[in-house]
Amino acid sequence: MGSALADxxxxxxxxxxxxxxxxxALLDDGDDGxxxxxxxxxxxxxxxxxxxxxxxxxxxxxxxxAATPGLVATMHAQHAELEVLIAAFTDALAAGAxxxxxxxKAALHAALGAHxxxxxxxxxxxxAALGPAGLTQLVAALRG
Numbered sequence: 001m002g003s004a005l006a007d008x009x010x011x012x013x014x015x016x017x018x019x020x021x022x023x024x025a026l027l028d029d030g031d032d033g034x035x036x037x038x039x040x041x042x043x044x045x046x047x048x049x050x051x052x053x054x055x056x057x058x059x060x061x062x063x064x065x066a067a068t069p070g071l072v073a074t075m076h077a078q079h080a081e082l083e084v085l086i087a088a089f090t091d092a093l094a095a096g097a098x099x100x101x102x103x104x105k106a107a108l109h110a111a112l113g114a115h116x117x118x119x120x121x122x123x124x125x126x127x128a129a130l131g132p133a134g135l136t137q138l139v140a141a142l143r144g
Contacts (some may be wrong), residue, residue, distance in 0.1 A: 004139045006123040012049045013116060020112075023089075024105055027098065036093040037102075046112075050079050054120070055065055056141050061122055064129035071122060078115045086110055105116045 019042030026035035058072050086107040090099035130138060 003123065005125045005126060005135050006118055006120070008139055008142055009049075009123060012071075013112075016045050016049060016112070018109050019045060020105070020109065021065055023093075024090060027093070027101060029072075032096055032098070033092065036090070039088075039090050039093050039101075043090050046082065046086060050059070050082065052142050053122075054079065056126060056138060057122060057126065060138050062128065064125065066129050071111070071118065071125070075115070075122065078111065078118065082115065087099070095131050 022037035023035045023042055024070055026032075026038055053075065058075070061067050061072065085104055088104035089101060089108055092098075092104050127135065127139065
């Protein structure tokens with residue numbers, strides 16, 4: 001991505017993606033308990049990421065002259081979908097429903113890919129609008 005903001009968000013994506021991949025591999029290996037634990041860790045990381053977007057990125061973007069309601073509305077809808085898919089995946093693993101878990105995992109993976117595209121647009125808009133000082137403040141808030 002490029003900027004400190006984009007790099008921070010990409011770093012979070014790497015953690016989420018790695019945990020999802022590990023959960024999937026563990027599920028494939030038949031280690032349902034470990035897969036469930038890894039999926040729960042992925043869910044926590046993804047929910048944290050969503051909260052950061054909702055509480056920091058969206059308000060910062062809304063305050064810029066370039067803000068369009070469509071981008072944030074799309075991302076809000078994606079967050080709601082991600083929450084449903086997280087629950088479907090972790091609940092299926094907890095119940096030992098392997099088929100449902102695999103289906104939910106595939107849907108979650110696809111939804112994350114679509115969301116990443118929107119997030120890249122959001123980060124690019126923030127990079128352009130905030131300038132170095134504004135980006136430094138925003139990244140500091142994200143790192144809390």
